[in-house]
Amino acid sequence: MRIVSMAMVFLLLFAVAMPGMAFADEPEEAVETTEERVDQNTKEETLAEPDQSNSQQEDHSSQQEDPQEENLPVTDDTSVDDTETGLDQPMDNTPEEDENKQDIVTVLDEINQGLSLGVDVEVEKRRATVTASVDNTTQYELTDGVFHFNLEGYEPKVKQNGTEAKATYKKLEAGKYEVTVKYVATVTLDGEAHKVASERILAFQVGQDSVEAAIGAWHYYQGNEDILELHAYVEDADRGKGTWTFEVDGQKQVIDTEDLYADVWFELADPQPGKRYDAQISFNGKADGKKAKGSTTYSFQLVVPTLDYACTEKGLEMVTNLKGAKAAQGEWFFGLLDWEQEEWAAEHESGWVEGTTYKHTFKKIKPGSYDLLVDYFGDVDGEEFWTWFYEELEVEAGDPCAAAVGGPKPGDGKPGEQPDPGETVTPKEPKQTTGEIEHGAAMPKTSSQYPLGMLIGAVITLLGLGVYLMRRRVVFTS
Secondary structure, eight states: OHHHHHHHHHHHHHHHHHHHHHHHHHHHHHHHHHHHHHHHHHHHHHHHOTTOOOOHHHHHHHHHHOTTTTTOOOOOOOOOOOTTTTOOSOOOOOHHHHHHHHHHHHHHHHHHHHEEEEEEEEEETTEEEEEEEEEEOSSSOOEEEEEEEEBTTBOOEEEEOSSEEEEEEOSOOSEEEEEEEEEEEEEEETTEEEEEEEEEEEEEEESOOEEEOOEEEEEEEEGGGTEEEEEEEETTOSSEEEEEEEEETTEEEEEEESSSEEEEEEOOSSOOTTOEEEEEEEEEEEETTEEEEEEEEEEEEOBEEEEEEEEETTEEEEEEEEETOSOEEEEEEEEEEETTTTEEEEEEEEEEEESSEEEEEEOSBOSEEEEEEEEEEEEETTEEEEEEEEEEEEEOTTSTTBOOTTSOOTTOSSTTOOOOTTOOOOOSSOEEEEOOBBOOTTSOOOTTOHHHHHHHHHHHHHHHHHHHHHHHHHHHHO
């Protein structure tokens, strides 16, 4: 009986435990299946997205920063915020784009400078015809070239063909005008069209049949009389006449001439060697059949030539000096003119020499009356000039420099002989002349060419002698 009871209890416990064991077995199989499925899904995601290795926390942060998940507005801002590189500026142009723009600017400047625009104006009564042409000296091809003409208050009739144009203005009032001519064209660089331009302004006059006279001037200083001679002429004209006005050192002279040349004499109140003077010269008259007016300011440096001479046993010793000059190179001429015989008793040419001082001695001189003529042509402080002057000289028998009757002829001795170096010349009743020298605008540069300087010096000497003789004849005739 006890055995039967125990068996019944055992069977009852077994029956109760069997469903629980079955239920426990089924979850184990489900869990195992789920893990396998998770592992398989993980492998598939790994194969599909090999670059996504962030942790779940980083994924969560990325999801929070997604503007679409937080409904944030989307903009076109392309700035980059990178604390490591510091690149927080907008990405506008690449370095290559900036360099390309700079190259285009350089090319445009080159083309603008390479456009040669020529403009001319022809005036006939009250009509002005403006012609223009352009020359492109660069390698770039230009298209759509157009000329623009601007004359304030007037509209022109324009004809143009791309590189040349003509504008005609009619019914112009008398007066002075300025016309502006501008040329604009297109050049294509890297597929883009750019504008280039060139501009000129030209002045002209209408209503007066007149010309602007160009005035040339030169001068020399006559040392023995302290006289400044100013010479002026109208350039580029063959015939005409008019009124000349000269002003210098507070003095003024007005003269009428029947040609296009004039000269006047001034005696400076207080000549100052080395000082620059300004002479105002103007002309009003006719030149080549047209009314002509012109003026100029002639500036010159005052150089004063001096002459000391003495009659000694060595002969007639002469010393010249260019006061006010720092440097000089040129040719001196000394001549002792026997006026009664109208011939040179003695003469000397220095050749092309440097220095502001020069010495020469004439040997025994025949007693008589002479004119001692001194002429100089050359450069003073880099400027061409010419001067001449003379002194009246009386040599009496018994003077140290006089030749005895039957003795040596005038001028005997070595040509160009000078006193010994360092010898002091003590003049007998020394005579000194002062004068002013200055370059002449019409004289050529000759300081660097000795043969040419000799030739020009000889011509100038003859010219000076001719002027001198004419003046002396006037004096004697009077």
